[in-house]
Amino acid sequence: MSASPSTAAPPAADEAGATAAKDQRKRGTAKRRPVSRRGELLTGYTFMIPWIIGSLVFTVGPMLWSLWLSFTDYHLILGGDFIGFDNYTAMFADPMFGRAVKVTLVYVLLAVPFKLVASLAVAMLLTQKRRGIGFYRAAFYMPSLIAMSVGIAIVWKALFAKGGPQDQFMSWFGWEGGGFIGNPDVSILMLVLLSVWTFGAPMVIFMAGLLQVPGELYEAAEVDGAGRWHRFVHITIPMLSPVIFFNVLMETVHAFQLFGPAFIIGGTAGGPAWSTLFYTVRIYALAFVDLRMGYASAWAWMLVLAVGVVTLIMFRAAKNLVYYAGEDNR
Amino acid sequence: MTAATDAPRVVARRRRTGAERAKSVAWHLALLAVLVVVLYPAFWVLTASVKENSDILTNLSPIPTSITWENFASAFDGMAGVPLWRFFWNSFVIAALSVVGIVASCSITAYALGRLEFPGRKAMFAVVIATLLLPGQVMLIPQYLIFSEMDVVNTIFPLVIGKFLGLDAFFVFMYVQFLRGIPRELDQAATIDGAGHVRIFFSIILPLLRPAIVTSSIFTFIWSWNDFMGPLIYLHEIEKFPLPRLLQSYNNTEAVSNYGGMMAMTLLSLVPVVLFFLVFQKFLIKGIATSGVKG
Numbered sequence: 001m002s003a004s005p006s007t008a009a010p011p012a013a014d015e016a017g018a019t020a021a022k023d024q025r026k027r028g029t030a031k032r033r034p035v036s037r038r039g040e041l042l043t044g045y046t047f048m049i050p051w052i053i054g055s056l057v058f059t060v061g062p063m064l065w066s067l068w069l070s071f072t073d074y075h076l077i078l079g080g081d082f083i084g085f086d087n088y089t090a091m092f093a094d095p096m097f098g099r100a101v102k103v104t105l106v107y108v109l110l111a112v113p114f115k116l117v118a119s120l121a122v123a124m125l126l127t128q129k130r131r132g133i134g135f136y137r138a139a140f141y142m143p144s145l146i147a148m149s150v151g152i153a154i155v156w157k158a159l160f161a162k163g164g165p166q167d168q169f170m171s172w173f174g175w176e177g178g179g180f181i182g183n184p185d186v187s188i189l190m191l192v193l194l195s196v197w198t199f200g201a202p203m204v205i206f207m208a209g210l211l212q213v214p215g216e217l218y219e220a221a222e223v224d225g226a227g228r229w230h231r232f233v234h235i236t237i238p239m240l241s242p243v244i245f246f247n248v249l250m251e252t253v254h255a256f257q258l259f260g261p262a263f264i265i266g267g268t269a270g271g272p273a274w275s276t277l278f279y280t281v282r283i284y285a286l287a288f289v290d291l292r293m294g295y296a297s298a299w300a301w302m303l304v305l306a307v308g309v310v311t312l313i314m315f316r317a318a319k320n321l322v323y324y325a326g327e328d329n330r
Numbered sequence: 331m332t333a334a335t336d337a338p339r340v341v342a343r344r345r346r347t348g349a350e351r352a353k354s355v356a357w358h359l360a361l362l363a364v365l366v367v368v369l370y371p372a373f374w375v376l377t378a379s380v381k382e383n384s385d386i387l388t389n390l391s392p393i394p395t396s397i398t399w400e401n402f403a404s405a406f407d408g409m410a411g412v413p414l415w416r417f418f419w420n421s422f423v424i425a426a427l428s429v430v431g432i433v434a435s436c437s438i439t440a441y442a443l444g445r446l447e448f449p450g451r452k453a454m455f456a457v458v459i460a461t462l463l464l465p466g467q468v469m470l471i472p473q474y475l476i477f478s479e480m481d482v483v484n485t486i487f488p489l490v491i492g493k494f495l496g497l498d499a500f501f502v503f504m505y506v507q508f509l510r511g512i513p514r515e516l517d518q519a520a521t522i523d524g525a526g527h528v529r530i531f532f533s534i535i536l537p538l539l540r541p542a543i544v545t546s547s548i549f550t551f552i553w554s555w556n557d558f559m560g561p562l563i564y565l566h567e568i569e570k571f572p573l574p575r576l577l578q579s580y581n582n583t584e585a586v587s588n589y590g591g592m593m594a595m596t597l598l599s600l601v602p603v604v605l606f607f608l609v610f611q612k613f614l615i616k617g618i619a620t621s622g623v624k625g
Binding site: 041143 | 464
């Protein structure tokens, strides 16, 4: 699921360490220091035992194993051998790879911007001082909690079925494309809309960020005659840029990994006509339906690579685009 | 202000409040429009669950032509002879174990990473941060092979073991962040009084971590309740299915003939999450705002 470093309280990574060292010095004599150090070493590792075992067995170990698997043609029942880069070359010749990449990229490029623009717009409305904010905020946040559930995916299927609410609504405007669900040209929009529906989660983070922007900046700008749009572009956006960066990063990373709703709506084949064949759904089908675990591992590592590259590019871009108040050397 | 006589001032003020009111109305109208769109799917499933089977797909209005409780009756019957409460219970057991595991393991891991000084701490913390962004799919296949080697496939063990080992990087990170806000003087005072790390952890840190514990428990419960991929891979017998697996199988097999039952079941499966949210929403939203969780 989802997880994220904080923006509201960015940690100075070394701060804790530095304070600890200072404390040590303050605490006392050279003689006592090694003792308490050793005490911390022992306690530290004792407290870390579950995590260390867990990481070796269930995260770090499996990562290395799957890297190895990606160079084999391992099949759950038939077994397999080392085949070098064959999986990776096969992948590029596999028509399913192109389809899955296309579907996933289209989704990321549509869902992330629309969701974030919606969430920022509503967040700005909700940071005005008015009655009912708590109610709206809670109501808008709720979809974020249930959107990934199978129940909502099933409701979504019904809403976008032929003759369903979306079909009827759009036929008022002369659209005769039927329900999104059977139409490969637009079926991806169901998932985009499902994502936009959860705008409440980034909205709450934007709201926290907006409240941090000092009011004097707006007052000063108003005195200088800056209009609403100018204030938005020259104050809100720069002051909010760390939060924007955080939301863009997390939403993008998560969008690449969409699974549940895509699986329920499109099935393992990503129907209709592969139009909802998400990358992770294809990994699942390869590994747990076809049992081609070596090949599926190669797919999974391509995803890691892609997400890694996208993350790196974003961090690079952030260096120039994100403004951290109080830091002059930007 | 100085030059104005009384009369124009009153008029000006009245005009301003008029404009204020218009603004306020516009504000509420804009948000209500958003609200209608956001709540529409919920409203739709609510009424679909009491519609006649034929009514759901042919009558497009969300208002039912007649109300029937048949759908709920058939939903409570569950699937393949297994009653619905059984699936609720299965979901509940997994969610409850997850909550216990997360709180126990993440708090001790975070204490070590956030408060103690030992070689390798920074490297371990870096691993935690790296797993925050790492796509979990890459570990899925070897994890499955390990669990089938351990002969625990088709049990809930694979679904909860990670929670007991502090592998939920996000919550470890959240706890560490929270720990940094707790003054170290408290630990030091306790140390001077002769308390060891175990004592400090249980009698000082744990009670102060309470807000983080509450937030993480709520999120863990809801995420575990919604989790689909884990049960899809590891659970294969219908008696062991949690709700998401039930809904998926029902959707594949019986929904064609009993669409209303499907809708009622869907609605019932969402009720606990929504209730949970309504009760804890203040905690939740504060938690997200300060730690940046995404639902």
